Amino acid sequence: MPGLRSFSLFRLLIAAAAILLAFVLWSALGSRDDGTARYRTAAVDRGQLQLAISATGALRALSTVDVGSQVSGQVKSVEVDFNQRVQAGQVIARIDPATFEARLNQARADLASARAALEEAIANRRNAEADYVRKRELAERRLIAGSELDLALAARDQARARVGSAEAAVLQRQAAVANAELDLRHTELRSPVDGVVLNRAVEPGQTVAASFQTPVLFQIAEDLSQMLIELSVDESDVGQLRAGQPVRFTVDAFPGREFAGQVKQVRLSATNTQNVITYPVIVAVDNPDGSLLPGMTANAEIEVSRREGVLRVPIAALRYRPADAPEPPAGAMRVGGSELAAAIPAMVAPLNLDASQRAALDADLAAMRERMQQRRTAAAGQAAGPAVPGGGPGGGVMIVAGAGNGAPSPEAIQQAILRRVLEGFAGFRASLDEARRAAFDQALREHLSARRATLWRLQYGKPVPVPVRVGASDSRHAEVQGEGLSEGDLVIVGEELAG
Incomplete structure (x- = not known):
């Protein structure tokens, strides 16, 4: 039946066209901008947080020696060039020695003359002493007048004085010869250390004048396999730096390569540049392949601390x-006992406690939870009043900055809470050695002084506030802790209008 088949095909075409039209209309209506918000989210995860301080500085050798000339004259020859390795004592330049050789010859001639004068003075002294002896004998026998004996005694004393003067003249001429020999030796400039010639500021034929100050002719780096970086660190960051902290840095000459070093010294000589205070921080760097050169600019990051596996x-x-969310109260911060109890296991995890230490911790935690329960029972049926500092590790304290004149500062309240918390864990702290006790105290201090914030978790398409404690942070992530927040939750990082 051809007619029936044609009618069926026509009906199928009509149905397909209707479905296509419905799909187009649905797409057009669904793509209209209805002004509803679409949330951009990120998953809460566990990972590494690396706290680092950024700074820039210049590379330099461990020791750089400026070599100059102690004598003036014309440079006769230069024996080394840029980048050449030299040994201690090696001649690196020569100054024309002719003038100094002439001075040495003259000084030696003066010395010979002084020695001859000394011999003459010694001979005259012997003659004067012999004459005095003869005349003394004659005077004793009253054969000569006493005045002649006096003249002989004076002549003897004068001869002895002339000998002393001649001896001093010889010493003076010897010093002049030594000085002339030293100046002659100084015409040969020698390297004082083993190293590499960084700079050469002299050419053959150049005249060197060393009358007022020693001119710097060569600059020699002692050892380029070990180098230093002098970083300028802002005063707000320098308190976090300690010797031995690792440093990573790059140089423009090798943009794809990262080098390593460590903090060697934090110097106290502050620099004030347009009311910005910076401190020099010296970083020791290994340079076994010689790729790093003096003067290169280093862009460094000093690792202050590293935390692994944090939320x-x-x-x-x-x-x-969200736009319709109320503003958080200024300076408000909640320090809750339940929050602290939940955070304690994470604080002590890096301490590697033994069985007795863990038992002491469990006992103190149990006592804290008991105090929490007692306070909740005592507070049941009573109107909630303002909490006071020092409520102990079992309760909670609301700190509001600027609550009124005479109110304690947040810092003072935090110190009071810290003291009470430490008292609550006295048994556990007594079981720890000094290093572990200091680490536990520091973890408590960081927990109590941490900033509080609100995250917005996406739940069933709606933002839900989640109070959290904010810990350490780097340039991309921040550590958070809070009840009801776990790994894998989606938190809102922004929103955009649906297009």
């Missing part, structure tokens, strides 16, 4: 707040 979120998540 972290992008920095943008801490900045996001």
Whole structure:
């Protein structure tokens, strides 16, 4: 039946066209901008946080020696060139010695003359002494007048004085000869150290004048396999630096390569540049292949601390707040006992506690939870009043900066809370050695002084506030801790209008 088949094909074409039209209309309506928000999210994860301080500085050799000339004259020859390795004592330049050789010859002639004069003075002294002896004998026998004996005694004393003067003249001429010999030796400039010639500021035929100050003719780096970086670090960051901290840096000559060093010294000589205070920080660098050169600019990052396996979120998540969300109270911060109890296991994890130390910790935690329960029971049915500092590790304290004139500062309240918390863990702290006790105290201090913030978690398509404690942060992530927040949760980092 041809007619029936044609009718069926026509119906199929009509149905297909209707479906296509419905799809086009649905797409057009669905793509209209209805002004609803679309959230950009990121997952809460665990990873590494590396806190680093950025700074720039210049590379230089461990020791750079400026070599100059102690005598004036015309440079006769230059024996070394740029980048040439030299040994200690090696001649690197010569100054024309003719003038100094002439001075030495003259000084030697003066010395010979002085020695001859000394011999003459000694001979005259012998003659004067012999004459005095003869006349003394004659005077004793009253054969000569006493005045003649006096003249002989004076002549003897004068002869002895002339000998002393002649001896001093000889010493003077010897010093002049030694000085002339020294000046002659100084016409040969020698390297004082083993190293590499960084700079050569002299050419053959050039006249060197060393009358007022020693001119610098060569600059020699003692050892380029070990180098230094002198970084300029802002005063706000220098308090975090310690000798031995690792440093990573790059140089423009090798943009794809990263070099390593460590902090050697934090110097106290501050520099004030347009009211900006910086301190020099010296970084020791190994340079076994000689790729790093003096004067290169180093862009460095000093690793202050590194934390592994922390719960972290992008920095943008801490900045996001829905438009209709109320402003958080200025300076408000909640220090809760339950939050502290939940955070203690993470604090002590790096301490590698033994069984007795863990038992002491469990006992103190149990006592803290018991105090928390007692306070909740005592507070039941009573109107909530303002909490006071020192409520102990079992309760919670609300700190509001600027609560009124005479109110304690947040810092003072934090110190009071810290003291009470440390008292609550006295048994556990007594079981620790000094290093572990200091680490535990520091972890408590960081926990109590940490900033509080609100994250917005995406739940069933709606933002839900989650209070968190913000810990360490780097340029991309921040450590967070909070009840109800776990790895894999989606937090909102921004929003955009649906297009």
